[in-house]
Amino acid sequence: xxxxxxYAIIRHYLGRALRETGQALDRVGARGVLHANTKREVGDDAxxxxxxxxxxxxxxxxxxxxxxxxxxxxxxxxxxxxxxxxAIGEGSSVWYGAVLxxxxxxxxxxxxxxxVIESDEDYFDVNDxxxxxxxxxxxxxxxxxxxVGRGSNIQDGVIITAKTGHSTLGDNVTVGHSAxxxxxxxxxxVLIGMGSKIFPGAKIESNTFIAAGAIVPPDVTxxxxxxxxxxxxxxxxxxxxxxxDKIKYQASEYVKLSGxxxxxxxxxxxxxxxxxxxxxxxxxxxxFDQILKKTTTENDTKxxxxxxxxxxxxxxx
Numbered sequence: 178x179x180x181x182x183x184y185a186i187i188r189h190y191l192g193r194a195l196r197e198t199g200q201a202l203d204r205v206g207a208r209g210v211l212h213a214n215t216k217r218e219v220g221d222d223a224x225x226x227x228x229x230x231x232x233x234x235x236x237x238x239x240x241x242x243x244x245x246x247x248x249x250x251x252x253x254x255x256x257x258x259x260x261x262x263x264a265i266g267e268g269s270s271v272w273y274g275a276v277l278x279x280x281x282x283x284x285x286x287x288x289x290x291x292x293v294i295e296s297d298e299d300y301f302d303v304n305d306x307x308x309x310x311x312x313x314x315x316x317x318x319x320x321x322x323x324x325v326g327r328g329s330n331i332q333d334g335v336i337i338t339a340k341t342g343h344s345t346l347g348d349n350v351t352v353g354h355s356a357x358x359x360x361x362x363x364x365x366x367v368l369i370g371m372g373s374k375i376f377p378g379a380k381i382e383s384n385t386f387i388a389a390g391a392i393v394p395p396d397v398t399x400x401x402x403x404x405x406x407x408x409x410x411x412x413x414x415x416x417x418x419x420x421x422d423k424i425k426y427q428a429s430e431y432v433k434l435s436g437x438x439x440x441x442x443x444x445x446x447x448x449x450x451x452x453x454x455x456x457x458x459x460x461x462x463x464x465f466d467q468i469l470k471k472t473t474t475e476n477d478t479k480x481x482x483x484x485x486x487x488x489x490x491x492x493x494x
Contacts, residue, residue, distance in 0.1 A: 181240040181285040189240055189286070235259060243284035243301070243322070248294040252435035257331075262308070262322040262339075264300045266348075269329045270435035277331065279339040281320025282308045300324045303343045321360060326350070330431035332371075341377045349428035353389065361393075364401070368424045373410075384421050388413070 181189075236259045238244040243262030247253060252270040261279040265271060284301070291299050301308070301322035308322060321343030329350040331337065337344050337358045344358055347365030352358065354371045361375040364383030369375065371389045378396035381387065385399050388406035399405050402421070406413045 182287055185286045185290075186240060189238065237261070238286055239280055240286050241284075242280045242282055244286050244290060244292060246292055246294050246299060246301070250439075251294075252439045254438070262301050264294055264322070264324045266294055266300075266325055266327040266329070268327050268432045268435075269325050269331075270431060270438075271325075271331045272333045272335075274333050275331045275335040275337075277323050277325075277337045279321065279323045279344070281340050282322055284308050284322065303345060326365065328428055328432050330428060330435070332356075332431075347383060349425055351424070351428050351431065366421065366425055366428070368427065384416070384424070386416060386420070386424065 235253045235255065235257060236245040236247065239261045242260075245259040245261070246264040247259070248265060248267040248269070250267050251265045253259065253265065254271060254273040254275070256273050257271045257275045257277075259265070259271065259277050262282050262284045263277045263279050271277065294300065301324055303322065303324065320341060321339040323337055323339050323344045323346075325331065325346045326348040328348055329346055329352070331352050332354045334355040335352050335357070337346075337352075339360050342360040343362075344360055346352070346358075346363045347367070349365055350363055350367045350369070352369045353373070356369050356371060356373045356375075358369070358375045360377035361379040361381065363369070363375070363381045364385070366384045367381055368386045369381070370387055370391060373387050373389060373391040373393070375381065375387070375393045376395040379393045380398045381393070382399060382401040384401045386404040387393060387399070387410065388404065390408070391406050391410040392408040393399065393405065393410045397410075399410075402416050404413045404416055404420075405411060
């Protein structure tokens, strides 16, 4: 792959300058608010103002290593990191504190490069040998990209790297909290248990379950339909149809859950939008009338229930 274009370099540095200028203005405003709301008198100790400076971004472009590509319907948690050539498919989610780092490949950023996953063609090409070409003239190349399919969830604290080759995850994959995947291939409908580690060259075929805390050694293949556990991991048993269905069910539940977090960083947070209905004055007044009628009916019901209770108590006395 070629290196970054001159336009990409200009945009990179200009964008960084604008972001940091915005952060500086934000700090000035915060300091002004603090100063206005702090009552000081002569002789009081000076108040302190902590200057918080952060370059944190969810999606981090690296000029020589590529830019993340994310489907518009994927959830990327505010404190997670997608670094370099990372692609996240439709309905997938990357949860709080997770890090996906593909910063060792040779994949220079281009100005017109896609940043959104709209089809399978928009994922990074794992068959492009030049991406992992170590003979690039720049130290540190030789790694791969990270592709995550549809409906998969990368849970809190997970680490996925592509230091020595590509890391590929299929559809409906659940990666449990604090698990690690390093330059490995994961099929579809797979559950990677909490705290487990998948080492370079390992291949986890579709419809499998890696138990919590398991360690899958380098270059090991886990056949489809099996549960592996232990350190090092070994086959524990074959999975039943009910267990396989549960793996798919768990992934689908995370798709639903991620929908409640999807727009948390946008203006207004993730407050549900109003239904797209008739917004005319008559329609709004009609809606208020229905709410008022419902409230009045509920109050009347409560009043009747209270009166009946009082009457029954009086008769009993």
